[in-house]
Amino acid sequence: MRKKKIGLLIAVLVLCIVLSGCGFGANRHQLYMGFDKSEYTIVAEEDNYLILDCSSNAEKALDIAREWNPMPLSENLNLIMYGGVRDGMTYGYELAEEAHWPKIEHGYYKFIDEQSDDPADDSGLFGRYSFNFEIAAYDTDTNLFYYFRFDT
Numbered sequence: 250m251r252k253k254k255i256g257l258l259i260a261v262l263v264l265c266i267v268l269s270g271c272g273f274g275a276n277r278h279q280l281y282m283g284f285d286k287s288e289y290t291i292v293a294e295e296d297n298y299l300i301l302d303c304s305s306n307a308e309k310a311l312d313i314a315r316e317w318n319p320m321p322l323s324e325n326l327n328l329i330m331y332g333g334v335r336d337g338m339t340y341g342y343e344l345a346e347e348a349h350w351p352k353i354e355h356g357y358y359k360f361i362d363e364q365s366d367d368p369a370d371d372s373g374l375f376g377r378y379s380f381n382f383e384i385a386a387y388d389t390d391t392n393l394f395y396y397f398r399f400d401t
Contacts, residue, residue: 258280281315281396282359282385289394298348301394304396310394314387317357325371326360326384329399340375348397350386358386 279286281299284360289301289310302312321327322332328335330350332343345351361368363381 255386277312281394282361282383283316284310284385284396292393293349297398297400299394299396300349301396302392303394304392307392310387310392313388314357314359314389314394317359317385317387320353320356320358320386322358322386323360323371325374326358329374329380330384344397346397348395350395351388353388353395354390355385356387356389360384379388 277292284301284303286299286301288306289303289340290305292300292302294300322330325334328340329332329342330345330348331352332341334340359369360371361383362371362374363383364377364379365373375380379401381400383396383398385394387394
């Protein structure tokens, strides 16, 4: 009887170790479009956005961002982030306000559309009933990194 209890105890311990290992260290190094938030100063963070001050490691941040698209944002991304009018239609999303993004004049951006065969292509952004994308920008004037995730 004692051997059964010890065997059961060992099985429970092994199961606990295995299950707890699934999330072990998951928050230690979180990457956002190549930016490891542990390497920079967090300015603001919520579930769907992140702002990092990259001044302490600006050279590394710039190396990552240079692989992205140069500013300004494409027309579609500008409309969804800041709103505006195109072909007589008003786009009032203004997601930049929710994400705490200023107008960024100098820098780089990266867009990933989870609903597209080509995740970097924003041409079909307004041709569907829902959104599921990530967008990031690196402002070279301020050394700030902005990340935003929008999923409806």
